Amino acid sequence: MDIRRLYRSAYRIRRVEEEVARVYPTDKVKSPVHLSIGQEAVSVGLCEALRPTDTVFGTYRGHALYLAKGGDLKRMMAELYGKATGCSKGKGGSMHLVDTAAGMMGTSAIVGMAVPQAVGYAMACAMRKRDVLTVAVFGDGAMDEGVLGESLNFAALKKVPVLFVCENNLYAVHSRVEARHAKDLCAIPRAYGIPARSVDGSDAVAVYKACRRAAASAPSFVECRTYRWREHVGPNEDYDKGYRTRREARPWFKRDPVQLLARRLDAGVREGLEREVEAEIAEAFRFAEESPFPGPQELLTDAY
Amino acid sequence: MDIRRLYRSAYRIRRVEEEVARVYPTDKVKSPVHLSIGQEAVSVGLCEALRPTDTVFGTYRGHALYLAKGGDLKRMMAELYGKATGCSKGKGGSMHLVDTAAGMMGTSAIVGMAVPQAVGYAMACAMRKRDVLTVAVFGDGAMDEGVLGESLNFAALKKVPVLFVCENNLYAVHSRVEARHAKDLCAIPRAYGIPARSVDGSDAVAVYKACRRAAASAPSFVECRTYRWREHVGPNEDYDKGYRTRREARPWFKRDPVQLLARRLDAGVREGLEREVEAEIAEAFRFAEESPFPGPQELLTDAY
Amino acid sequence: MERLLTYTEAVREALEVEMARDPRIFVMGLGVDDFKAVNGTTAGLAQRFGPSRVFDVPLSEDAMTGVAIGAALAGLRPVHVHIRMDFLLLAMNQLANMAAKARYMWGGSVSVPLVVRAIIGRGWGQGAQHSQALHSLLMHIPGLRVVAPSTPHDAKGMLIASIREDNPVVFVEHRMLADLKGPVPQKPYALPFGRATVVEEGGDLTLVGVSHMLQECLRAAALLRTKGLSAEVIDPVSLSPLDAETIARSVRKTKRLVVADCAWTACGAGSEILASTAERLGGGFKARRLGLAPVACPTTRVLEDLFYPNSRTIASAAYALATGDESWRPEAGDAPEISQFKGPC
Amino acid sequence: MERLLTYTEAVREALEVEMARDPRIFVMGLGVDDFKAVNGTTAGLAQRFGPSRVFDVPLSEDAMTGVAIGAALAGLRPVHVHIRMDFLLLAMNQLANMAAKARYMWGGSVSVPLVVRAIIGRGWGQGAQHSQALHSLLMHIPGLRVVAPSTPHDAKGMLIASIREDNPVVFVEHRMLADLKGPVPQKPYALPFGRATVVEEGGDLTLVGVSHMLQECLRAAALLRTKGLSAEVIDPVSLSPLDAETIARSVRKTKRLVVADCAWTACGAGSEILASTAERLGGGFKARRLGLAPVACPTTRVLEDLFYPNSRTIASAAYALATGDESWRPEAGDAPEISQFKGPC
Ligand SMILES: Cc1ncc(C[n+]2csc(CCOP(=O)(O)OP(=O)(O)O)c2C)c(N)n1
């Protein structure tokens, strides 16, 4: 574990998303964006526990995971801009990022759907004796879907080397987790025989440690408690909409996952990293801006 | 609770199904039959705990539940014979019995599918302030389906007055429950906040007591451990097929649910009940035999 | 004086007036009671009718459809709302194996008065999984009714009819119709199932537009007029049952049929319309289907614009059918509901 | 000397020979390793290839489809077996929202080499939920391939092709074809997607039969010969892609098209075939679809017999199309695979 690496990754994600939010009103990003601002420590801590060859399956709220796992930033930005150079050639947008070379499987916008796929991927790697850990990352909303129970059951039954990471940001769109579950989420994996623990999802180091331990005894489950700072979809805040309050958010702002890491580095090191990252981001946005849109012939390619 | 009533019901179910198995080779019943022989105590004990106005949702293995709940025997036999006088007018067969007047909702042949319907039915009764208990009866196989978890979660969340009864006969077709679940089935409802207990499903009195108690604190869950004596579908035994042994079955034969009740009655009473039942069965088969098949115009009726 | 409402307002009004009339009606679905109120279509209902009749649900489309069916079996009249039709793929078992079959398979013992509202997404990079128009899957299943009104007037009348219907109805809306304004009578009215509307009369060819494509067909008809062709424009409104007779009558006259659907063409509503017309007419007409390109919906705007039929491609195909000239490419702006639409969702 | 195999044996042989060739192939599904071996189609495979390549699964169609997709994404080649096609309704989300779209939506980054075997049930009171033929639902979704071979020869060749294909394929079998015998070459061979077979040549009308209905069409052709009509009988074999050209070529000649499907007609394979023929021919032919009655499948034999098309109803419809005489009701026995079929399942 390397705090500098953790900070660099978290800072980079935060800044990329802030920039996405900033340019959003220009309508250059014609794609729904689900930002992870406030939730960075989950992806960052998790990916610190993984090797480049390990594979993660994520969701439409996938910028953080994609970047933390080593997905190409330029190609992500080009994807958001709908460009031919995008990681999905402009056909996927923000919700369908992919970088298989970095172990980032494509993300999906149907809640819960990728989880059994991660189980199957892990099973296949085990069958082929490939030393790969597969991770399913999903929100608290996915815990409502029956396919989660089915997936947990199968993983437990077949001892599939898969790590389940539930990014519990307390809401599915505007619906609180307590309005959707009578009990603690960790009870569900346990019922199927999957060990589960809950961890402070604002603390990248805690997430890293929990995931490292869980990875060693996969199938296993880690719940990361975290908080989404922006609206469910889009660049703005939404504390005035009635479903939650800024007051509720304040303790989470105080435990800003990026700042928690920043505090552990000395200013000089930090600023060096930040400069690097800013340059990379500027370059990535430029790349996205300057890249061409796909030509009309692209409509029918990659169909089969 | 009345042992005579329990015995009469169990004996009646056993004998009806034995007769179904006996006539089956004549091909008059052109319908898959899933017999409950050996499992009678579950339906009998459960229905002893219910009022006529309570409603049960069952499965394709539904003769026992239908009869225990008070479904019309003649119309059931006519249904198996494909006759116009059948409870589903000959359109449903053995797998789709129904007698709404008796609180027997139609049964379904897709595993697990009726469970959320029972939850919705129970919710609706509560919304309409109808004093009805709704029961979902399903096999251990249904516990594999994601819709079970979703249904348990919703029932717990909304405190829906529904009773879940899992008829665990250890197999789904030829697949043992341990080959499909790493853990105890009762852990699943508990994970969602539904109290669950397991009961000896050969003992109608034990089932009755457990269901009565569970009914008082619905939503709740009762697992009834039982054993299917015949093949999954069809009239025969199948201990020579390799997936299970007669040796495994023997302890279950010894705890024959019908005999367990018989022993608690004196011979005279018992024989009186049996004579009545035999006459009723003979009459029902005659009714089925003699009833007409539906006319061709029936093909398109009840479509909308 | 005509009273103008948007499609969204018409849907909302139908729900409200029916809920006020019949206490058995309730509305459930993700987000029906939140501040966005499913694009405004359920706005104020939770406030007026309370949380027992308007409630959010967990993300459990399969079980929630079963819950709705169970409630319908118990005599209530649920309206189950899905903000994207794509999510119905999780509910297919309950819809096709139970809602559609319960009445028949149980010999008429029960009814399932269920309405499933499903909104077709489009635009702003909704992409592969948030833009699907899957009505043909449901049209295939007997026991279901499927309607896809394209105007505020029909939205109100068909939603009221759907709620009053004793069989399951899938009520298909389209996001690009949400802000469309049109005359809507104040008092409640139910429109019949299985009746198409001849929206514009014409003699040279028949244009049938499904859901939002009806709007594009109307624009295409205007383009065709500039070339001297008069199109009869038909809105099927009800897809199952389908008013094949009205369409056939038109094609008997025009001898040319173009169907534009906001869905894929293979085994789509357009296939059904062409096939049922072919059976009725026994030849003597030319036909063409327009629909989505046979791929998943791409997100980038340049490809998305090519993915969907529009007034220009419809007019061009119709012109080719009528004249044999495949080269006409009319100029026309993009539909305002599309070009002016802004996300983020 | 011709080597005769049943359809079941042909399917089994295709699986076995491919599994022996390529260790990445595995078979999963309810009951694939039990003594019934999915009507014998997987018999001996668990013994030969072991439990890691042939395994039973929990009753979790949704997740198991996802597991199969995940394994395919990791480079394996799963064959997922469903003893009844009805159960695919639980897998529609995974199939349509993921298997079909992954390649396109991720810009060609991945492949999903998945085969889903789905058996259409029929007879002995299978009833509403164990007899459905849902291929048209899958034909509607781009990104999937759908094949429905009707002979042992084509079953082997198309299953091998499906297993070797880098895109998801739904391989549709029919229970009434299981015991059909026919010549099957010993050595492995792959048949192409998108190629129909002209099974019998004829000049008066074109009969297209989907899956088991091909057999009924062949019998109908024999009945029609007794009335002096010569039918060209076509087996589409591959439904998506569909060889619409071969069918159109035949109809150009015969001017009459009858499609018989073992599914419902609305938005069905027959609709697609009529529509694509209408587009190609621009009129000049008569057409009719035959399919299931528009209700759930009844269990009692007297209604079940009316529910399905058969050689007599096909011949009668074809005769009416050709002559205008709707009154001919040929006499013929029931198909042996139907009349001799015995349950209990
Ligand atoms: C199956 C399904 N149902 C509903 C939706 C609509 N939807 C999109 S995101 C979302 C919330 C998911 O919440 P959660 O899993 O907690 O993830 P978060 O957005 O909080 O990261 C919902 C309901 C969907 N995409 N898929």
Ligand SMILES: Cc1ncc(C[n+]2csc(CCOP(=O)(O)OP(=O)(O)O)c2C)c(N)n1
């Ligand atoms: C969703 C679904 N998957 C598979 C089947 C095939 N099937 C029919 S019965 C059955 C076994 C169900 O086992 P269980 O729930 O334990 O009930 P039992 O037959 O033991 O009473 C299976 C797999 C089905 N009917 N529905």
Ligand SMILES: [Mg+2]
């Ligand atoms: Mg969340």
Ligand SMILES: [Mg+2]
């Ligand atoms: Mg069982």
